[in-house]
Amino acid sequence: MRPLDPRLLRHARAARGYVALTASLGILTAALVVAQALLLAHALGRAVHDGADLDAIGPLVAWLAVVVALRALVTAAQERFAHRAATRAVAELREGVVAHAAALGPRWLATGEGPGVATLATRGLDALEPYFVRYLPQLVLAATVTPATLLVILGLDWVSAAILVAVLPLVPIFMWLVGRLTQGRSEQGLATMRRLGAQMLDLLAGLPTLRAFGRERGPAARVQALGDAHRRATMGTLRIAFLSGMVLELLTTLSVALVAVGIGLRLVEGDLDLVTGLAVLVLAPEVFNPLRQVGAQFHASSDGVAAAEQAFAVLETPVPADGTVPAPDLAGVTVRLRGVSVTTAAGRTPDRLDLDVAPGRAVALAGPTGGGKSTTVDVVLGLLAPDEGTVELVGPTGATPLADVARAGYWSQVAWLPQRPVLEPGPLRSVVGGPDEASRAAAAALTGLDAVLADLPDGWDTAVGRLSVGQRQRVALTRAVLSPAPLVVLDEPTAHLDAAGERVVLDTVRALRAEGRTVLLVAHRQSLLAAADEVVTVAPARTAVAR
Template identity: 80%
Template sequence: MRPLDPRLLRHARAARGYVALTAALGVLTAALVVAQALLLAHTLGAAVSDGATLTVLGPWIAWLAAVVLVRALVTAVQERFAHRAAARTVGELREQVVAHAVALGPRWLASGEGPSVVTLATRGLDALEPYFVRYLPQLVLAATVTPGVLLVVLGLDWVSAAILLVVLPLVPIFMVLVGRLTQGRSEQGLASMQRLGAQVLDLLAGLPTLRAHGRERGPGARVRQLGDAHRLATMGTLRIAFLSGMVLELLTTLSVALVAVGIGLRLVEGDLDLVTGIAVLVLAPEVFLPLRQVGVQFHAAADGVAAAGRAFEVLETPVAAAGTTTAPDLRTATLRLDGVSVAGTPHELDLVLRPGTVVALTGPSGVGKTTALEVVLGLLRPDAGRASIEGVDLADVDPSSLWAQVTWLPQRPVLEPGTIAQLVGGDEASRVTAAALTGLDAVLADLPLGWATPLGRGGEGLSLGQRQRVALTRTLLSPTPLVVLDEPTAHLDAAGEQVVLDTVRALRDAGRTVLLVAHRPSLVAAADDVVRVRAAAEVPA
């Protein structure tokens, strides 16, 4: 685990400016530490040895107070910008991780990476804040203050400098040993947190089904077990932090004591003047202080460093290069799948999607109907076969130019927070006409605010059937030439099914192309072409 991973500077622009600022403030802090020690030594030396009065010591005390004040201001500035840099860096990494995960496609997310990315992009990367606020500044101070102060001590008293040089390497050696042990603990903690997050997400997604079968309490033991594993990993890291902190404090205290004893003996024998002795005695703890703080804050930052490492693994996962060719106009272009196979589901699928037609994909569950839709949408590249529009391979097409011509309605509609009017779009007249066709007008009649009714995330505030009507109305009002419907009649009653049928007919009458996944015979009968999707296991050898 690197103290400062170069990938952090490469992926987070906010981190680069912060590191430069921290280095500059570290050099300034080193100068202030030396100035404070020398001013204090001269003030005390003059007072003790020469019996100087307060009038004589006044200027020295004023300068000492000024240095202390500036040092406090530097610390405040450091902490202020640390919090800002942490928030910006976490935001940048979070945005990049989510965008890269989306670019990797649904197959990569479905391989088990999806829930872990969710946990990483939310709670995981938040652990980077202690790294920026506490650990990184102390690391920079260890690289600036420690050698700078050591050089000053060498100029004042070579004997004390020799003692410090002999003892000083023991601190980083011990920190490396502790770091190796802590790294494993932090990675275990992050892994257990990701497993816990994935389990909870899966549980929430399947909770309605579990409740329907009376099994909603079944996964509780597993979630509790994962929670205990995360707690034990966290407590193990804290145990190491406390023990290593105690050892570091003992080591540095003994080291400073050796210097103090040497100074005291030479002061008694007259081999060292008081001012030099006081200056070295004040500077000796400052040599160890940054290293001690690095050791103390290392454990607070370890979780963030582990999360950043996981984020870099996601960001460095190669993504297939996106196409640059503008997609042909789907109002007149034909989309084809020729012998397309994706991990055996579907297997050797042939599909011709002509403008203005309704094509239904049928077949048992698990044969790859939704996967076929993802290939058509350019979200997934086939392992074998070819997907093309008017002879142009989909892999060469700019995805944004394709998606701008497509409206996709998944099994569970994705509705953003907002009013129903905002979600549906269109002008008032077109909304009223579309709502009458989809049955949304009946839903609005029961809502006091009508079109102005606010909905939460995912359409919270409406039933599943009502959300489907909102999504179908939005689909009708969208101007895209291609509409993709993934099992639009799932979870709907007979009245809801009729609404979907009327919507599909209206889309076809408007000259729009419809590709849908269908199980119910009535929806299959409404299609112009029916394509049966097969899995490799269904094909005889």
């Protein structure tokens, strides 16, 4: 990534104001540095050369104290706004990455990018804070303080300025050499962390199955190896950061020493006055200090820069084009699939599927695990475009391809209950929704949520995070009942429920159908299949049939 990538300003609006503020503070810092050096030189020169007492140099000392206080205030303001801007920019990037990844759809996430995006959006982007807090301010100071102090030195003593101009390029040259040495380390460290995060997410998702077969300790060695690799990469980066910092310190010390020796010799010979020599001597380290800090902070920010590159890669991935045709009323529309095939890692699942989800009917998708039932649901929801075949909304006015329909208008008419429902944080009352308390109570009685509420001391004010998996399933089912959406999609609604919960789901399906709403089910249990008006068997390898 370039020192200040324009993409960062484009995707994180908080960074724009921060960069402008940092540039302004950098110009102010340059003026204060020059003022401090000149005031200090004049005060010391009068005291040493002219023998002035404290009363004579009192005003200079007072102004020097004011300048030092202002520098401290500028530094404090920089630190304060840097942390705020970093937090806001990281939050904006995180929100953008998550939203864009969701817009890219389940197929893109299923290619292996999903766990990587999760790691990037959580821990990865947090490493961008050192870039904002440490690296970027020093970069601005290098562009303001260094040339300003160099011009002042040129006006005071051209010989010292010539020495500084001769040795100053050595700093970026050594920085470039160190950068070449560390090239790829941060990317490797981030990639290792993403692999570790993906491994952990897969392990947690499959832990119940692994425990059922007594294999829960199997992945431990792999996770340990990835953790050790990430630790070695991090320690290697830190080691090179310390070595490069030592190189830059040594280089700047020798450069300032060259200027100091020249000033000392000319002071002895009388070719330079004391005030000018002191001013140049105080300003000489300020020429190198921003560049040295840029090199020192580069390694601290390199992980964040690598994470930003990964974020930009996600944000710049093209999103499938949205439709422009307004969505019809799904209460009178049939969702028709003809010859639909989707190529996944398991093959063509489904393969040449024909399906009609007619209004007011309950249609169940059956078939073996991995046959493509959930993929078919994604196609019906418009989350996934089929590789072959057509998906149309057939109504009184004709057929409209689902790809041409605006997603927002279509999704607003669909209530979707996935296998693992995701409930936003908050009390049950706001999560479930509903027009009034009576409607919520009736829906809770239908789905069995009333029995759950009876055991909760806070009732409807209970936080969602305190519920079990089965209880959360009933909350999600209640929300689907209260939703006015004409199309209700239930993906394995009885997966985490006992026999009593299964009866509740059956009663809910019957109630939804009695209301004239369309229900699409994904089911394995025979009782749930029997509650449907039509059962479509979905299987790979051209075995999808309807009965």
